[in-house]
Amino acid sequence: ERSVCIPESVLQKQQQATTTQQQGEDSNRHDAKRTSNVGYAPTVNDDTDVDMTNAKKTARELMWENGGPGVWAPDYRVQYDLKDPAWRFDAIPEIMNGKNIADYIDPDIEAKLEALEKEEEQLVAELSAAAMEEEVESDLDSEEEAVVQAIRERKKTTRMLSRMNNTANKPVVPRVVRGKSRDMHDPGTRTASEIKKKMDSYGVDTTKMLERGRTMERGRKRERSLSRRKLASVSPDDDEMDATTTTDDGMKSKGAIKKAKRAKVEARRRESSLARSHSRPREPSQMGLKDEKSVDAVKKLDRLGRKEWKGASGEGDHRKTVHLVKWMNTGKKRMGTHYCR
Structure with missing residues (x-):
C-alpha cells in the first residue's frame, strides 16, 4: 500500500509552529503561578496594580496586528479538543490508503x-400500527376487497402507461393508416384475417361483421342516371293514351306519333337542363372522423384555410410621408432657446 508522503518543508513548518505554541503555553503557565490575583478583574476600589503585559x-487585537479585517482570519x-494537543495542527488528507478519511473521523x-436505523424501524412500525387501528371497517368481504385492490392497481398501471x-416524443399515426398492414413483417391488426383470428379466440362469430366491412369497402355501385330518368319519363298515362290513339288496323294515328315525338324532345330538353348528379359522400368513420360534428368542424377549418386575406398591404402599396415638417424646420431660431418654431 502507498504511504502518505508529506514534504520536508511542511514538516519543518509544522514542528516550528508546535514549538512556538508550547513555549507560549509554558510562559503563560509560569505567569499564572507568579501572579496572585489572576482571574479577577480590577475594580475601582482595588488599589493593586495588575500587570497586563502578558x-x-x-x-480583535490579533486581527488589527495582522492586517485588519478581510486580511487575517482566526x-x-x-x-x-483532541487526545493529544500536538495533533491540532496536523495536515489531514482527504484520502489515505484508498479510503475516505471523513468516514473514519468518528x-x-x-x-x-x-x-438510528433501529429507531427509524421502530417509528415506522408504530405509525403502521396506529394506521391499522384507525382503519374504518369495510362492508366488503376479503374476496371483494381483493377484487377492488386489483382494479385499483390495474387503473394505476394503465394511468402510468x-x-x-403521451410524453414519448414520437409522431402520432393517423387514424386512417392506424392498424393497416404495412409490409409482410407487419400485417396490421385491422385486416380481415387478424380480426377473424382475434374474434374467434373470444368465441364471436365474425361472418356478418366481415361481410359488412367488405360491402362498405366496395361501396354502392352508381346506377345510370339516364336509365333511371327514362324509366321515370315513361308513365302509365302515356301507355293508356297510346292504346286509345291506335287505329283498328293496329297502327298509330298521326296525332299520336306527333305527340310521342314531342314528348321525346321535351324529355331530352329536361335531361340537358337537369343538374349533374353528385356522388354519395363517405361516412365519418371512413374519413377518419368520429361523427357529423367532427365533419362540420373539419369543413369549417378547410374553408378558413382557403380564405384569402383582404385589406393587407403589399409591396405595391407605396406611401409618401413627410419626413421633415416644414413649419418645424424653417425660419430663425434664437440662441438654442427653441427646438422648433
Missing part, C-alpha cells in the same frame, strides 16, 4: 448509524 490578546484549530459512527405514452 495578558492573552483578543481576536485559526480555529487552536480550539480543537470511531463510533457504525454503532450510531445502527442505532398512458402518461408514459
Whole structure:
C-alpha cells in the first residue's frame, strides 16, 4: 500500500509552529503561578496594580496586528479538543490508503448509524400500527376487497402507461393508416384475417361483421342516371293514351306519333337542363372522423384555410410621408432657446 508522503518543508513548518505554541503555553503557565490575583478583574476600589503585559490578546487585537479585517482570519484549530494537543495542527488528507478519511473521523459512527436505523424501524412500525387501528371497517368481504385492490392497481398501471405514452416524443399515426398492414413483417391488426383470428379466440362469430366491412369497402355501385330518368319519363298515362290513339288496323294515328315525338324532345330538353348528379359522400368513420360534428368542424377549418386575406398591404402599396415638417424646420431660431418654431 502507498504511504502518505508529506514534504520536508511542511514538516519543518509544522514542528516550528508546535514549538512556538508550547513555549507560549509554558510562559503563560509560569505567569499564572507568579501572579496572585489572576482571574479577577480590577475594580475601582482595588488599589493593586495588575500587570497586563502578558495578558492573552483578543481576536480583535490579533486581527488589527495582522492586517485588519478581510486580511487575517482566526485559526480555529487552536480550539480543537483532541487526545493529544500536538495533533491540532496536523495536515489531514482527504484520502489515505484508498479510503475516505471523513468516514473514519468518528470511531463510533457504525454503532450510531445502527442505532438510528433501529429507531427509524421502530417509528415506522408504530405509525403502521396506529394506521391499522384507525382503519374504518369495510362492508366488503376479503374476496371483494381483493377484487377492488386489483382494479385499483390495474387503473394505476394503465394511468402510468398512458402518461408514459403521451410524453414519448414520437409522431402520432393517423387514424386512417392506424392498424393497416404495412409490409409482410407487419400485417396490421385491422385486416380481415387478424380480426377473424382475434374474434374467434373470444368465441364471436365474425361472418356478418366481415361481410359488412367488405360491402362498405366496395361501396354502392352508381346506377345510370339516364336509365333511371327514362324509366321515370315513361308513365302509365302515356301507355293508356297510346292504346286509345291506335287505329283498328293496329297502327298509330298521326296525332299520336306527333305527340310521342314531342314528348321525346321535351324529355331530352329536361335531361340537358337537369343538374349533374353528385356522388354519395363517405361516412365519418371512413374519413377518419368520429361523427357529423367532427365533419362540420373539419369543413369549417378547410374553408378558413382557403380564405384569402383582404385589406393587407403589399409591396405595391407605396406611401409618401413627410419626413421633415416644414413649419418645424424653417425660419430663425434664437440662441438654442427653441427646438422648433
